[in-house]
Amino acid sequence: MTVRVGILGATGAVGQRFIKLLTNHDTFELAALTASESSVGKQYSNAAKWRINTPIPENIGSMTVKSTTPDAISDDIDLLFSSLPSDVAADVEPAFLEAGYVVSSNSSNDRMSADIPLTIPEINPGHLDLIEVQRDNRGWDGALVKNPNCSTITMVPTLAALDQFGLETVSVSTLQAVSGAGYSGVTSMEIIDNTIPYIGGEEPKMQQESRKLLGEFDGASVSLHEMDVAASCNRIPTLDGHLENVFAETTADVSAEEAIDAMESVPGADLPSSPDQLIHVFDDPSRPQPRLDRERGNGMQISAGGVTVTDAGLKYNCLAHNTIRGAAGASLLNGELLVDAGWV
Amino acid sequence: MTVRVGILGATGAVGQRFIKLLTNHDTFELAALTASESSVGKQYSNAAKWRINTPIPENIGSMTVKSTTPDAISDDIDLLFSSLPSDVAADVEPAFLEAGYVVSSNSSNDRMSADIPLTIPEINPGHLDLIEVQRDNRGWDGALVKNPNCSTITMVPTLAALDQFGLETVSVSTLQAVSGAGYSGVTSMEIIDNTIPYIGGEEPKMQQESRKLLGEFDGASVSLHEMDVAASCNRIPTLDGHLENVFAETTADVSAEEAIDAMESVPGADLPSSPDQLIHVFDDPSRPQPRLDRERGNGMQISAGGVTVTDAGLKYNCLAHNTIRGAAGASLLNGELLVDAGWV
Amino acid sequence: MTVRVGILGATGAVGQRFIKLLTNHDTFELAALTASESSVGKQYSNAAKWRINTPIPENIGSMTVKSTTPDAISDDIDLLFSSLPSDVAADVEPAFLEAGYVVSSNSSNDRMSADIPLTIPEINPGHLDLIEVQRDNRGWDGALVKNPNCSTITMVPTLAALDQFGLETVSVSTLQAVSGAGYSGVTSMEIIDNTIPYIGGEEPKMQQESRKLLGEFDGASVSLHEMDVAASCNRIPTLDGHLENVFAETTADVSAEEAIDAMESVPGADLPSSPDQLIHVFDDPSRPQPRLDRERGNGMQISAGGVTVTDAGLKYNCLAHNTIRGAAGASLLNGELLVDAGWV
């Protein structure tokens, strides 16, 4: 069975990643591309400044870019992926939902709204049923699911694995790649031989989204997980791959071996883009490293390492490819979950 | 009064920093340079591969490099600075101490030894009196003082400021510059577009040295501070300046304002190379940044910023120039303390 | 004697360099700062996003930013430095000239105009007399002098030294730092682990300006030098300092020693900011290097090295600090020349 999909905001950095991921997808067929008004009516290859180091697939390059409105795209699109800037998404996504479209969105708006599911398919697929609540509340015919922020999604799978030991306090320091800020987000003069210990809005996202993702869904609402989370977010001179140092205090004692076992035991989801094993844990304490390990599992696997028990609790490092597992791949996987769960 | 000083291990990266710092020193006169056997007898300018972006001072460049033995240097040297590799220092420093020299050492060996003072002059100058114990124990005529590791020294001044609120647990994540590994310590292929979440031996140093520095000296020994410290150390693609994200849990409640006041209230020491104010706290949450702020106070001031109270405790960032405040400048300042306290 | 000076376009990257250079100038007193309308009326420290790693001088930070119009600045300004974007400069500079101001401009517009002197004080100070022609042609009471492009000024002093051997063909390849594009000119995603072999407009500038600078002035006009110049310009991941590989074919035979002698024999100008010797030539073939050598002579000296005779002619490398010698410092030096020559 083929699912016809479209991309809202197809010319940007995440939009390009969507195209690359969808090009070889077994069941999704890319049938619509939208962008802002200056691109509408152009061939995609002329509208996008393509930045990926493999050429634009020919059949995609010749597609005509459409306006980001429900009227502009044909009715036979089954599923939309959104990589719109969050302010644009807040304006535009509701129209598609009212028009009955199912949307898997990477945009950051509305992630913490009580009736919007925020999901990682391997971690909290059941939250998807918030769609029922959402439809009741909003009168939408469509359905909207969000994936978390790139820095959140890097850490949360490891926390999910450790939650059996009673997570109390989590402090996390991130070393984030420049691609997370979009193509023009970080200038070269800002970052060569430098580091910026601040990313606007990022720390609250990590602190809140992680608690929703690990929260319990009772059929009506998600209660936030009780753990306290403190995040310090840094931009460093790497291109792709967010590395994070996590310090976790748990109610139960946990050895490094138990923590590693727990992480390695998290299965992939039974979905096309999910890896067999969600988290790979390295023995070598100098791994994971962004450039060497970000492509594991086609960029969809989480890596971890340096798992150590200290006087102050457990500490370890984790890594994910921020524009694949942390953005386009995260939405894609939610799209696969929507299909699998019968919402598409 | 002029103090005649020498440098043990003068050709390496830290040795070169010593030379730069000593060149314009008001009271210290550089009178002896030693290095490994392959350099002995050469003019310094031929022995050292000079890597600092100002030329070697002419009078230093023409000095003859001597062997790193007490016999090789003249008796009228009052104070020695050591930037020997720690394994060499372990072999060689004792001979100088037996011969009666006063040594301010940056080498990492023996920092945790019970009778070796580990000092930051603005923080724990009183620990210097461990020299009495040291002389009793070891029968040395000289005196040995160590400064802490570069990553430790970046954080400890801020912790000293916060200790009044009852430090219980400290988690710290470091973003360390490549110069900390010495000139050839990190290859370009390791670090371009990459990060290494591991620096051998660095985490135990931070976890232990910080507790000794903040420990109490009762005239006979230093009792370690009771706080728990967890450190995760990362090497990133910056040249100079270690940036650190600190998460601190305290027994007393502390507001961001109180924390900032406490940090800004730490005075410099009354020594030539100490800044007037030890810690500068930025309002701008995106500061301190390594390239913009590492030279503050001639590289001797600590910078801090991003002071925030979270559910999980206080968090903030701090920065120091790792080869000045974190290495050569730290030893130099200890040398000034030794003179001021009458040990030289 | 104090000369009261102003900066047109004081908030940008070159404007900030002007401020840094003027802060400690012996005879120039900074008395006016202008910027675009959004900054007008603000204190300079609030208007500029200061990017230099030493703080804004206090007395400058508190100055009020004025509009870039002759009316906005007081009459007792003797000399203006312009770092306006070239399109703005084309609109705005003429008004100041009509109003009688003497302007030393770094903006690229009008550099090749027949009646605008394009000068490097150590190389072609006599071209300044084009001001007579300029006043006749344009009816200006003021005077306008331009300095060449940063990549041109790095190479031309070495060519001037070699011109005695009969320059026929010059091919030059540049490795240019990102600061040359302004603070936001090159994104991090464009340049990390990458190189861009194209800088819009740069190659024609080098090919034309070099011929004007080395051209002969007969009192009425400058005839372009007859050499053929081919330039390939690359942006690389360095912060400051343009390095250039020059290949020069000459009518006369020239040995490496003769070429080196010729370069080292170019004196500085007798002006406050000119180095004693204009070009320093390294013996070490691996020098000059941008990070190690860009600060020579306070960023005003040209470095050269690798001088070699090949079957295809002479080749060598040269380097200059692109925002000092190549921009703000170049204009400053032209300002000093204007004063020395009696135009101010």
Place this chain on the structure above:
Amino acid sequence: MTVRVGILGATGAVGQRFIKLLTNHDTFELAALTASESSVGKQYSNAAKWRINTPIPENIGSMTVKSTTPDAISDDIDLLFSSLPSDVAADVEPAFLEAGYVVSSNSSNDRMSADIPLTIPEINPGHLDLIEVQRDNRGWDGALVKNPNCSTITMVPTLAALDQFGLETVSVSTLQAVSGAGYSGVTSMEIIDNTIPYIGGEEPKMQQESRKLLGEFDGASVSLHEMDVAASCNRIPTLDGHLENVFAETTADVSAEEAIDAMESVPGADLPSSPDQLIHVFDDPSRPQPRLDRERGNGMQISAGGVTVTDAGLKYNCLAHNTIRGAAGASLLNGELLVDAGWV
């Protein structure tokens, strides 16, 4: 038909690239790995510090590393690839040739020897018949072919295309990636925010090898091409991909269009690893760029761009992946040529 191949010097950077390229080769079966004595007897996965961002193929990781001597490897190896350091290769390769092995070597020794073929299969495959001369001269049963240096091989295909216009003088400036120096060849402190305008031995290699590659083989010897070549070689902060600016003076007039046509008309060789079209020429003057374009044609295609006619002649840029097309891939292709031509 399967060809059983071995790698001499399998643990280094180029050795690892050989393994990656051979893993999926249709006709070559990797059957022997050798390395220096410290690795002999170990499993490959323990002997090599694997640095490629895909895991070691399992069946290769479990192979036992052998000594680099003819006795240590089995007789049924048909073809050897050598990535030994050139000094080791000079000592060791002759023993394999005397023992009858056919060796395709990337090592730089002996490239200019009169009886050693230096080949790029798409450019000068006929030079391979120097093997006859070689066997006569040296009494070898085996055969030795070399590929050129990585910086030479990037430029020579474009020169071969232009030679129809009468190449007289070629000046070339290279911007070379750090991987060309091997894993530890360039330290991070040397190259971050910096450039090194010198690579020992590189310039003579480019100047000489290019003339041999384009020289004529008359059955007995290769006469060097008469063009004059001047090369300036720079190391810049990129990981992979050498970019080169070429300035070419020709006896015949040549337009940019003619030059582009000539380059685009060079066919690939009819060998498994050769691209269909050897040189891709970009219209976009800002391309090729190392990070975006080095992987074209699985790293085996040459890219060019910026083709322009200036007063001083033709100029253009070219790019190749230095450890694939410039090293391991070059040897592999020569190996395929040896098989195709019947020497294996």
